[in-house]
Amino acid sequence: MVHRKPLYNRFLLAASQRDSFEVVLVSPRNPLNIGAVARAMANFGFSQLTVVAPYESHWREAQSAVGAEDLLQNAKKTESLAEAVSDCTLVVGTGTLDRRKPEQPIVRLPDLAPHIQRALDADRRVALVFGPEKRGLTREDLSYCHLLVQIPTDERQPSMNLGQAVAVCLYEIAARMDPVVSIEAQSELATSADVRGAAARSSDLDRLAGVLDEVMLAIEYSPANMRAANRHHLRLLLRRLAITGPDARRILGFFRQLLRRLDRRGTGSE
Amino acid sequence: MVHRKPLYNRFLLAASQRDSFEVVLVSPRNPLNIGAVARAMANFGFSQLTVVAPYESHWREAQSAVGAEDLLQNAKKTESLAEAVSDCTLVVGTGTLDRRKPEQPIVRLPDLAPHIQRALDADRRVALVFGPEKRGLTREDLSYCHLLVQIPTDERQPSMNLGQAVAVCLYEIAARMDPVVSIEAQSELATSADVRGAAARSSDLDRLAGVLDEVMLAIEYSPANMRAANRHHLRLLLRRLAITGPDARRILGFFRQLLRRLDRRGTGSE
Numbered sequence: 001m002v003h004r005k006p007l008y009n010r011f012l013l014a015a016s017q018r019d020s021f022e023v024v025l026v027s028p029r030n031p032l033n034i035g036a037v038a039r040a041m042a043n044f045g046f047s048q049l050t051v052v053a054p055y056e057s058h059w060r061e062a063q064s065a066v067g068a069e070d071l072l073q074n075a076k077k078t079e080s081l082a083e084a085v086s087d088c089t090l091v092v093g094t095g096t097l098d099r100r101k102p103e104q105p106i107v108r109l110p111d112l113a114p115h116i117q118r119a120l121d122a123d124r125r126v127a128l129v130f131g132p133e134k135r136g137l138t139r140e141d142l143s144y145c146h147l148l149v150q151i152p153t154d155e156r157q158p159s160m161n162l163g164q165a166v167a168v169c170l171y172e173i174a175a176r177m178d179p180v181v182s183i184e185a186q187s188e189l190a191t192s193a194d195v196r197g198a199a200a201r202s203s204d205l206d207r208l209a210g211v212l213d214e215v216m217l218a219i220e221y222s223p224a225n226m227r228a229a230n231r232h233h234l235r236l237l238l239r240r241l242a243i244t245g246p247d248a249r250r251i252l253g254f255f256r257q258l259l260r261r262l263d264r265r266g267t268g269s270e
Numbered sequence: 271m272v273h274r275k276p277l278y279n280r281f282l283l284a285a286s287q288r289d290s291f292e293v294v295l296v297s298p299r300n301p302l303n304i305g306a307v308a309r310a311m312a313n314f315g316f317s318q319l320t321v322v323a324p325y326e327s328h329w330r331e332a333q334s335a336v337g338a339e340d341l342l343q344n345a346k347k348t349e350s351l352a353e354a355v356s357d358c359t360l361v362v363g364t365g366t367l368d369r370r371k372p373e374q375p376i377v378r379l380p381d382l383a384p385h386i387q388r389a390l391d392a393d394r395r396v397a398l399v400f401g402p403e404k405r406g407l408t409r410e411d412l413s414y415c416h417l418l419v420q421i422p423t424d425e426r427q428p429s430m431n432l433g434q435a436v437a438v439c440l441y442e443i444a445a446r447m448d449p450v451v452s453i454e455a456q457s458e459l460a461t462s463a464d465v466r467g468a469a470a471r472s473s474d475l476d477r478l479a480g481v482l483d484e485v486m487l488a489i490e491y492s493p494a495n496m497r498a499a500n501r502h503h504l505r506l507l508l509r510r511l512a513i514t515g516p517d518a519r520r521i522l523g524f525f526r527q528l529l530r531r532l533d534r535r536g537t538g539s540e
Contacts, residue, residue: 012424032302040434042427069427110445152445154282157312157339164310164437167430171438175380175422219531221524237520241511250507254491261489262532 012045012174017120021173022048023166024084024129026141029055033133034062036163038069043167044174049075050084050127081129081144089124090115093145094169095136103139106148109169113176115147120177128169133162200248205238208248211255218262282315282444290395291386291443292318293436294354296411297402299325304332306433307400308339313437314444319345320354320397351399351411356473359394360385363415364435365406373409373506376418379439383446385417390447394469398439403432413505414472470518475508478518481525488532 013021023041028034028051041049049071051059063072078084085091092112093104107115119126129145131137142148151160151168160168200208212234216222222230243251283291293311298304298321311319319341321329333342348354355361362382363374377385389396399415401407412418421430421438430438470478482504486492492500513521 012422036431036434039427039431043423043430043434045424045426108445109441151441152282153313154315156315157309160313160437161306161309161433163431164306164313164434167434167438168441171379171421171441174424175378215528216524219528221527233520237517240517241513243511247507247510254486257491258485258489258528 013177017177018045018047020120020123020125021046021116022050022085022088022125022127023170024050024052024081024127025054025162026052026081026129026137027054027132028062028130028162029058029133030162031058031062031065033162034059034072035065035068037130037166038062038072040163040167040170041071042069044170046170046174047071047074050078051075052078052081052084081141085127085129085144087125088127090119090126090147091145092116092126092128093137093142093148094128094130094151094165095142095148104142104145104148106150109149109151109172112149112169113173116173117177128173130162130166200243200245204245204248204252205235205243208243208252208255209234209238211252211259215255215259215262218259283447287390287447288315288317290390290393291316292320292355292358292395292397293440294320294322294351294397294399295324295432296322296351296399296407297324298332298400298432299328299403300432301328301332301335303403303432304329304342305335305338307436308332308342310433310437310440311341312339314440316440316444317341317344321345321347322351322354323349351414352472352476355397355399355414356471356476357395358397358472359469360389360396360417361399361415361472362386362397363399363407363412363418364421364439365401365412365418372412372418374412374415374418374509376420379419379421379442382419382439383443386443387447389469392468395471398443400432400436410502413502413509416509468515470513470515474515474518474522475505475513478513478522478525479504479508481522481529484529485525485532488529 023037023046025034025037028037034051034054038049041047054077059077062068063075076084092115116126128149129137129141131141137145149169151165153160209231213231216227216230293307293316295304295307298307304321304324308319311317324347329347332338333345346354362385386396398419399407399411401411407415419439421435423430479501483501486497486500
C-alpha cells in the first residue's frame with residue numbers, strides 16, 4: 001500500500017482496452033473544456049474520442065490550440081449520438097440526474113469499473129457519453145444508454161465542470177481496471193514503518209538509549225533519584241517513535257558528536 | 271451495485287470531516303485553475319482552502335470571477351507552506367514524482383482514503399497540498415509532507431492539469447470515505463500511531479527542528495555549506511518518526527535544557 005519507488009503503470013490500459021473504449025462528447029461548447037477532456041484522456045491512457053454535432057468554430061479552436069493532444073486531431077465527428085455509438089454494445093451516460101426520473105439502471109461511479117471491465121473482457125465496445133456543458137444529456141440522448149453513471153457529489157453543488165467530470169470518470173475506470181492494482185490492493189496493509197526500511201532492532205535502540213543516558217548525565221538533565229525512571233521512559237519513548245535502523249544510526253551519530261562536544265566543553269569550563 | 275433510484279449523499283462529508291480537511295495550493299497562477307479547484311471542492315463537499323504566496327493579481331481575479339465559489343472568499347492566505355500546514359498532523363503532498371527520488375512514503379491515490387479516514391477519525395487535521403502549475407512542489411515543499419500521493423497516470427502524458435488533479439483527488443477521498451467503510455477500515459487499519467496518542471502538529475515539529483538546529487550550530491555539527499541540507503534531512507526525519515504531541519513536547523524540553531547547558535558551558539570555556 002505504501003511504496004518507496006514511483007509506481008507508474010507504463011500504460012494504464014492494455015492496447016485492446018484502449019481501442020475498445022470511446023469517450024463521446026455531445027455538442028461540447030467551450031474549447032478549453034474540449035482541451036481539458038483530451039488532456040484527461042491522455043493522462044489516463046484513453047485515445048478514442050468522438051464529438052457529436054460540435055459547435056464548429058469552437059471545435060476547430062480546440063483542435064488548433066497550442067499543446068492540443070494528438071487525439072483531438074484523430075477524433076471522430078458525427079452528426080448524431082446514434083451514429084457515434086452505433087458499434088458499441090455498452091453505452092454509459094453521465095449526468096447529475098437530479099431532476100429527471102431515470103429510465104435506466106444507475107450505477108455510482110465508484111462501482112462502475114467492474115461493469116466496464118466485464119464488457120471489455122467480452123470484447124464488447126464501450127462508450128462513455130457526456131452532454132453539453134449547460135444542459136447535460138437530454139432524455140432522447142439518454143435513451144441510447146444502457147446504464148447511467150452518477151458521480152457522487154454534494155447536493156449543494158452537484159453540477160461538475162465537463163473537463164473535471166471526464167477526468168474523474170476516466171481516473172476511476174483506469175485506476176480500477178488495472179489488474180496489477182487489484183492484486184496490490186488485496187495484498188495486505190503493511191504499515192508505513194514496515195516499508196520505510198527495516199525497523200531498528202531492540203539492540204540499536206538500547207545503544208541509542210545508552211548514549212542518550214550519557215548526554216543526560218552530562219547536562220545534569222535529572223536529579224539522581226529520577227534517573228532510573230527517566231531511563232525507563234526513554235526506553236518507552238524510543239519504541240513509540242518507530243525508528244528505522246538507518247535512522248537509529250543517524251540519531252546515534254548526532255548524539256555521539258554532541259557528547260564529544262559536551263566532554264570537550266566540560267573540560268574547558270572546569 | 272446497480273440501483274434504480276438516484277443515490278445522492280446529501281452531504282458527502284460530515285461537517286467535522288469537512289472542517290478538518292484543508293486543500294493547500296502553493297503559488298497557483300491561472301485564475302481559471304483556481305476557480306476549477308474551488309468548484310471541485312464544492313462538488314465534493316470540501317470547504318477549507320489555503321493559498322500559499324499566490325500571484326496577487328491572479329488570485330484577486332479568481333476571487334472576483336463571476337460565479338466564483340464562496341469558499342474562495344473565505345480562503346486563508348499565507349506566506350509559506352510551513353504556516354499553511356502549521357496546525358495539521360497529516361500533510362499529504364501531490365505530484366507526478368517522475369524525476370525526483372521521493373524521500374517519503376508514497377501511496378497510490380486509489381489507496382489514499384483509508385489514510386485520510388484514519389487521521390480524521392482520530393481528530394487529526396489533514397492537508398492535501400498541490401504545487402504550482404508549471405513546476406509542482408519543490409523538494410523543500412515536500413519536506414513538510416508526511417506522505418506523498420501519486421495519481422496513477424499513463425507514462426506518455428503523466429502531468430495533469432491542476433483543476434483536474436484536485437477534482438480526481440477529492441473525488442477519490444469523498445467517494446471512499448463512506449462511513450460504513452470507515453468502521454471496517456478503522457478496525458483493520460489502525461496503526462500504532464493512532465493508539466499512541468495524537469500526532470504532533472507540523473508546527474510542533476518545526477519548533478523541535480528549530481531547537482535542534484540551534485543545538486547543531488552550538489556543537490558545530492556540520493560545516494556551513496551542509497547546514498541547509500541537514501535542516502532538510504532533519505525535517506524529513508522528524509516526520510518519519512511519527513512523533514506524538516506529548517512526545518514532541520518531551521523531546522523539546524530535553525533539547526531546550528541541553529541548549530541552556532551548552533550556552534552556559536560555551537560561555538564558561540571561552
